Amino acid sequence: xxxxxxxxxxxxxxxxxxxxxxxxxxxxxxxxxxxxxxxxxxxxxxxxxxxxxxxxxxxxxxxxxxxxxxxxxxxxxxxxxxxxxxxxxxxxxxxxxxxxxxxxxxxxxxxxxxxxxxxxxxxxxxxxxxxxxxxxxxxxxxxxxxxxxxxxxxxxxxxxxxxxxxxxxxxxxxxxxxxxxxxxxxxxxxxxxxxxx
Amino acid sequence: xxxxxxxxxxxxxxxxxxxxxxxxxxxxxxxxxxxxxxxxxxxxxxxxxxxxxxxxxxxxxxxxxxxxxxxxxxxxxxxxxxxxxxxxxxxxxxxxxxxxxxxxxxxxxxxxxxxxxxxxxxxxxxxxxxxxxxxxxxxxxxxxxxxxxxxxxxxxxxxxxxx
Numbered sequence: 001x002x003x004x005x006x007x008x009x010x011x012x013x014x015x016x017x018x019x020x021x022x023x024x025x026x027x028x029x030x031x032x033x034x035x036x037x038x039x040x041x042x043x044x045x046x047x048x049x050x051x052x053x054x055x056x057x058x059x060x061x062x063x064x065x066x067x068x069x070x071x072x073x074x075x076x077x078x079x080x081x082x083x084x085x086x087x088x089x090x091x092x093x094x095x096x097x098x099x100x101x102x103x104x105x106x107x108x109x110x111x112x113x114x115x116x117x118x119x120x121x122x123x124x125x126x127x128x129x130x131x132x133x134x135x136x137x138x139x140x141x142x143x144x145x146x147x148x149x150x151x152x153x154x155x156x157x158x159x160x161x162x163x164x165x166x167x168x169x170x171x172x173x174x175x176x177x178x179x180x181x182x183x184x185x186x187x188x189x190x191x192x193x194x195x196x197x
Numbered sequence: 198x199x200x201x202x203x204x205x206x207x208x209x210x211x212x213x214x215x216x217x218x219x220x221x222x223x224x225x226x227x228x229x230x231x232x233x234x235x236x237x238x239x240x241x242x243x244x245x246x247x248x249x250x251x252x253x254x255x256x257x258x259x260x261x262x263x264x265x266x267x268x269x270x271x272x273x274x275x276x277x278x279x280x281x282x283x284x285x286x287x288x289x290x291x292x293x294x295x296x297x298x299x300x301x302x303x304x305x306x307x308x309x310x311x312x313x314x315x316x317x318x319x320x321x322x323x324x325x326x327x328x329x330x331x332x333x334x335x336x337x338x339x340x341x342x343x344x345x346x347x348x349x350x351x352x353x354x355x356x357x358x359x360x
Binding site for chain 1: 221222223224225226227230231234235239240241242243244245246247250252267292322325332334335336337338340341343344345351352353354355356357358359360
């Protein structure tokens with residue numbers, strides 16, 4: 001290759017060096033800035049963990065683990081792995097479908113009460129456990145607590161038919177809102193995103 | 198014991214029994230929203246955040262992701278998200294209603310994806326190390342994903358920080 005040919009290939013090399021890494025990231029489907037962390041250890045080595053739920057601010061992680069052969073909810077700080085004790089949820093296993101409010105004040109989940117499943121909310125600020133019984137023969141299968149703790153969505157089964165219903169908890173629980181959030185509003189002030197329908 | 202004393206004792210017993218049983222008045226569904234949900238079809242896998250309810254709704258043998266604005270009680274369009282050949286498994290929405298995290302089955306495999314409503318774009322998120330996702334939870338601030346993943350027959354949880 002002569003000197004002129006080498007001069008022509010130099011810009012090509014620069015282009016490859018500059019554009020190849022972001023192109024590879026884009027092609028891999030990761031997108032820029034995606035970071036992965038393993039879930040914090042439960043302190044008992046590798047063990048099964050299911051049904052994760054995050055607090056609205058992402059600080060806390062709730063998940064289901066096996067404790068003495070019983071499926072039990074475990075609450076941890078996401079980054080440090082520190083286990084946060086749940087005073088009211090040592091019994092009534094198996095637990096399922098945990099869901100956390102914005103700051104993690106409320107942990108809603110399904111517990112076993114006799115032969116039936118029951119939705120409950122533990123208020124970590126007061127230490128109270130709020131049972132949420134359902135009318136008639138409705139059986140809860142899964143739940144989702146709104147980030148402010150004011151509404152609950154329940155997947156129910158009645159006479160073999162599955163459905164989702166919404167329930168108002170505003171008369172039972174104080175709001176657990178994001179810092180700076182407007183009273184009566186849902187999105188933090190100044191929050192971006194597609195807030196409207 | 199007098200009649201008034203007996204009545205007071207009976208009332209006290211009833212209150213104590215109710216407290217031990219964890220008695221509370223039964224929950225009442227939010228009527229108008231429940232009607233909207235029943236009309237949508239057979240629903241499951243709800244995710245509630247801010248003013249939004251995302252769920253999987255089935256009608257005539259086909260399931261799709263539905264997102265309902267709670268104040269207007271109307272579903273919002275999700276162009277580019279639902280496909281007739283895809284089976285949604287789990288869905289989670291953030292507080293702003295901007296991002297939807299999704300596990301779905303497509304072409305015989307199960308994949309994790311993130312849908313952004315403002316750009317109507319769906320981004321596949323690879324599972325690394327490889328595994329089969331089952332359930333997803335998005336933090337309400339839209340910054341962290343927790344995914345239940347099966348690897349070698351063991352369920353675990355992956356945490357993914359979003360930009």
